Amino acid sequence: MRIRQLSFWLLSIIPLALSITSLSAKNTSYPYVPVLCYHRINPKISSIYDLTPKNLAAHLQFFRDNGYHPITALQYIQSQEHPQNLPNKPVILTFDDGNQDHYLYVFPLLRQFGYKATFFVNPGPILERNKYVLSWDELLEMSQAGMDIESHTFSHPFLTKTNTRPDDPHYLQWLEHELEDAKTTLEQRLHTKVELLAYPFGWFNCLIEEKAVEAGYQGIFSVNWGVNQATENPLRIKRRAVSHDLSLLEMERYLTSKPLSIEIISPNDAAILYEKPPVQFKLNDPSISRIDIIIGNYKGEIAPNSQDIFTFTKFETPYFGYYMIIVSGYDHQGNLYINSWGFDYQKPTNTIQ
Numbered sequence: 001m002r003i004r005q006l007s008f009w010l011l012s013i014i015p016l017a018l019s020i021t022s023l024s025a026k027n028t029s030y031p032y033v034p035v036l037c038y039h040r041i042n043p044k045i046s047s048i049y050d051l052t053p054k055n056l057a058a059h060l061q062f063f064r065d066n067g068y069h070p071i072t073a074l075q076y077i078q079s080q081e082h083p084q085n086l087p088n089k090p091v092i093l094t095f096d097d098g099n100q101d102h103y104l105y106v107f108p109l110l111r112q113f114g115y116k117a118t119f120f121v122n123p124g125p126i127l128e129r130n131k132y133v134l135s136w137d138e139l140l141e142m143s144q145a146g147m148d149i150e151s152h153t154f155s156h157p158f159l160t161k162t163n164t165r166p167d168d169p170h171y172l173q174w175l176e177h178e179l180e181d182a183k184t185t186l187e188q189r190l191h192t193k194v195e196l197l198a199y200p201f202g203w204f205n206c207l208i209e210e211k212a213v214e215a216g217y218q219g220i221f222s223v224n225w226g227v228n229q230a231t232e233n234p235l236r237i238k239r240r241a242v243s244h245d246l247s248l249l250e251m252e253r254y255l256t257s258k259p260l261s262i263e264i265i266s267p268n269d270a271a272i273l274y275e276k277p278p279v280q281f282k283l284n285d286p287s288i289s290r291i292d293i294i295i296g297n298y299k300g301e302i303a304p305n306s307q308d309i310f311t312f313t314k315f316e317t318p319y320f321g322y323y324m325i326i327v328s329g330y331d332h333q334g335n336l337y338i339n340s341w342g343f344d345y346q347k348p349t350n351t352i353q
């Protein structure tokens, strides 16, 4: 090979080698995926989870100014096979409950910013022509404009019914109706595929998850706190519920947080339990210098100075139903890491003999 040819060959191979290196570096570090869960957006706020349209516009402006790329829940679940397609700094905006104000205030704002979002809706109240919820025409218009309309069950009940045994055939039939009829009704009315589900109130357990998969759902969203891996288990996608007292600074702390690496020892995520469990986990990240834990109404703080198993028993279980366990860790630089899981605490009389 002549020198001239060699230098030509080198010149052409070097950019190729560089691009291969940057591609493989990218492959190993996909972005984390934060998911925000909004409820009512109305000039008159009446609950902690209500935001004014002005609040929401400030959030959308924040995403624009800080390089975030809103994608829909469906785009995220579909991207799991090709995570290299995820945009840099993704954020998923979800709106629960199908309130009419999602058409009046949210849809125009999203259009103004050129953003797409996911709406988890319940067909039951729409069929009853409840005046507070979206109509089929409004949903159809939103869907045709590229908004992602998905299922929030048929009528928005607490799915972990604690006054029935989990193997009661009536309960299982009712569960199938809530999951399957929501999906098929939305599909028929909107002429789209509905493959995602958000649990009402974030309450669930392993049985409900199994039934949701049988009903054909491919991706399921809870309100367990934390951000998600690009290839997270699609049946256990975490979200952060947005309340009107959440400042932009706090929201940014969530958006830039990372998953906390822990090994869950007890109880198993989504377990059905008939007695109060100890909460136990092992921390897998030695850089964490402080941990806050929330279990239902209990709040605690620990300084992890060893790799021991942390055990909590002093929390209360005043009701039957779902308990979320949130573990937030901080390193010496103050960076935030979050992990969460939960269990369904059922009446002991419900125990299957």
Ligand SMILES: [Zn+2]
Binding pocket: 096, 097, 152, 156, 199, 200, 201
């Ligand atoms: Zn809801």
